[in-house]
Amino acid sequence: MPASPATRTILHVDMDAFYVSVELRRRPELRGKAVVVGGTGPRGVVAAASYEARQFGVHSALPSSVARRRCPHAIFLPGDHALYGQVSEQVHEIFHRYTPLVEGLALDEAFLDVTGAVRLFGEGAAIAQQIRDDVVAELDLTCSVGVAPNKFLAKLASVEAKPRALPDGIRPGRGVVEVRPGHELEFLHPLPVKRLWGVGPVTLERLERLGVRTVRDLAQLGEPTVVSALGRSQGVHLIALANAVDDRPVEVGRDAKSIGHEETYPSDLVDLESLERELVRLADAVGARLRRNGVAGRTITLKVRYAGFRTVTRSVTVDSAIDTGPELVAAVRPALRALDIGPGVRLLGISAGNLGAPNRQLSLLDDVESPSRAAGAIDEIRARFGTTAIGPASAVGPSGLRIARKGGQQWGPDAPAERDGPV
DNA sequence: TCACCAGTGGAGGGTTCG
């Protein structure tokens, strides 16, 4: 038996309406209004909503079309992922003043293990407050912080710390909420079970069938019951969480296990030709990212979402790891051709998993036309002349003009160009 | 020759998260 670990102090920092708040810094005239960042096209979704917009039932992942209906006066902004990334780095720079143990979960969220920082900077809650003050003073952004003996409770606590949009107004958050050691269960047990990390709609349904509504209900259920309903892994995990047990460490630099790209099209693709052209484009982008990260994949997965929303994947495992567009295409093209695309395709994706070191065997026979050599040359051209300087021939339109690579399409296809742009 | 077992890894699908 491992020695029981000393009590830790974990922070979960969550920026408030992050993307919107960043936009408001350069659009101060929009403060106090309903503002939505996300996909603007008919197939887009909401990435972030101001609290004013949330009062109308707008929230992240909501289809933009529904959001427009619920909140017609909202101002929709397309989003600037690169900028949010930069700001996120600035936020992390502040975190690192207090501890090197920072685990980024998303651009707007991180865990900090400040156990070793307490002697220097004071109690967890004091550090949390200090971080909030730094972020406001230096970046003009607000965040909410949960403090607890483990990650999962810290995350729940940060939710409690957040502002809330209520029908009759916006209630400011407490900013910092701490769950002190010894008080875990009194905080945790009254919460609805769907708040547990890993309980989504499907698991919730299964638990409700067992009569579970609160975390306490789950904790009082025997492990065998939960395991038989949810499976070994998830069952054991959830029972532990329901008892406030979570030994997962704050992990600083986790290596990616897969790298992929997928895209939803403004209108469904119905012919194999366009699908193969798109496959080349997507594979090219994945290849570039693999090489930039110095990794290559052995298992290549093709993803197709049909017009009716049914999604299928086809994966192929190759003998030696690959990292170039043409190799990726070659791996999954047979699978694509074997699919019935009759229903029309709304999304196409490709990803590389089973990642490892690229297989660069420099044999005497290494030919100058090897895919990796050509890819290396392409990477160099892109580094010098920009990412649009060179691309697959199939991305060149009939006019000979290069079709712009649609970057930053994080939240769905763009809206068709309008004559009269929104205000 | 058959039945069974444990382990591994691939394929395909599904759930969850932000």
Next chain:
DNA sequence: ATCACGAACCCTCCACTG
């Protein structure tokens, strides 16, 4: 009334190995 993208992890089934 409609549905993004990127990623992690899990389950089940199956083939193969010893």
